[in-house]
Amino acid sequence: MYNNEMKLEFISKSSNEAFARIAVAAFASQLDPTIEELADIKTAVSEAVTNSIIHGYDKKQGVVKISSWLTENEIIIEISDKGKGIENVEMAKEPLYTTKPNLERSGMGFTIMESFMDKMEVESVVGLGTKVTMSKIIKPKEDKDEDEFKMLTANS
Amino acid sequence: MESKFYEKDKLLVLKVTSEIDDHSVQEIRRKADYEMERYMPKKVVFDFDSVTFMDSAGIGLVIGRYKFANMIGAKLGVSNLTQSVKRIFDMSGLLKLIPTVELN
Ligand SMILES: Nc1ncnc2c1ncn2[C@@H]1O[C@H](COP(=O)(O)OP(=O)(O)OP(=O)(O)O)[C@@H](O)[C@H]1O
Numbered sequence: 001m002y003n004n005e006m007k008l009e010f011i012s013k014s015s016n017e018a019f020a021r022i023a024v025a026a027f028a029s030q031l032d033p034t035i036e037e038l039a040d041i042k043t044a045v046s047e048a049v050t051n052s053i054i055h056g057y058d059k060k061q062g063v064v065k066i067s068s069w070l071t072e073n074e075i076i077i078e079i080s081d082k083g084k085g086i087e088n089v090e091m092a093k094e095p096l097y098t099t100k101p102n103l104e105r106s107g108m109g110f111t112i113m114e115s116f117m118d119k120m121e122v123e124s125v126v127g128l129g130t131k132v133t134m135s136k137i138i139k140p141k142e143d144k145d146e147d148e149f150k151m152l153t154a155n156s
Numbered sequence: 157m158e159s160k161f162y163e164k165d166k167l168l169v170l171k172v173t174s175e176i177d178d179h180s181v182q183e184i185r186r187k188a189d190y191e192m193e194r195y196m197p198k199k200v201v202f203d204f205d206s207v208t209f210m211d212s213a214g215i216g217l218v219i220g221r222y223k224f225a226n227m228i229g230a231k232l233g234v235s236n237l238t239q240s241v242k243r244i245f246d247m248s249g250l251l252k253l254i255p256t257v258e259l260n
């Protein structure tokens with residue numbers, strides 16, 4: 001069961017990229033993540049939201065939606081657009097694959113999401129849109145303290 | 157972004173002072189190219205010391221400036237990579253192409 005849930009909608013303006021990642025990070029902070037965990041979440045959200053804006057909607061205006069849920073020790077984030085969709089998702093996920101090399105994109109967005117989060121899934125239908133679902137386990141603070149304690153005692 | 161040109165070494169230092177994402181990168185790119193054309197340096201160094209956030213837009217930024225520097229006959233390096241900036245660059249293999257240099 002979920003302990004908390006939030007939804008966010010905004011238009012596809014690039015100035016909303018910072019707003020989106022900061023909002024999700026603020027929500028995630030309820031799980032008491034480390035600075036690194038929070039940075040990972042921010043980066044992954046930034047990648048997905050940017051993709052919706054520059055690939056999904058291209059130059060057109062549309063709405064980007066974020067839903068997020070918290071459980072005891074996990075954050076689940078769903079980012080979706082009603083943009084143009086992805087023809088071949090497997091290919092799009094390959095490192096360095098980009099359809100916009102002339103805009104100085106590097107094709108690393110999906111690779112970054114995959115490695116910064118624990119799970120990432122992409123659902124997309126051409127002409128209908130794209131939905132990226134990601135999740136990350138955030139260990140409760142007591143466990144982290146315990147890990148640190150074990151490390152300290154193991155070293156002495 | 158703050159820039160500083162050292163005439164003696166023909167060195168242009170570009171210090172990024174904002175977060176780097178798809179939105180902010182447009183202004184950084186424009187300024188960087190403008191400063192390179194203005195000073196025609198032999199060396200250009202991107203200083204990441206005060207970058208608190210960077211996503212994949214940073215990879216495109218640096219590779220784009222690497223090409224631009226080549227075009228004007230300059231060498232490009234990066235400096236003061238924070239942990240999170242380095243992680244993104246490492247993933248892309250960009251640091252095999254572009255040297256990390258020390259700024260003093
Ligand atoms: N929301 C989306 N709608 C439509 N196409 C998408 C969407 N997200 C990704 N894509 C497609 O998948 C490709 C790969 O995405 P990825 O984020 O990995 O790289 P990129 O955005 O091209 O470059 P980078 O993220 O490194 O700047 C994109 O070039 C685009 O063709």
Ligand SMILES: [Mg+2]
Pocket residue numbers: 047050051108109110212
């Ligand atoms: Mg991308």
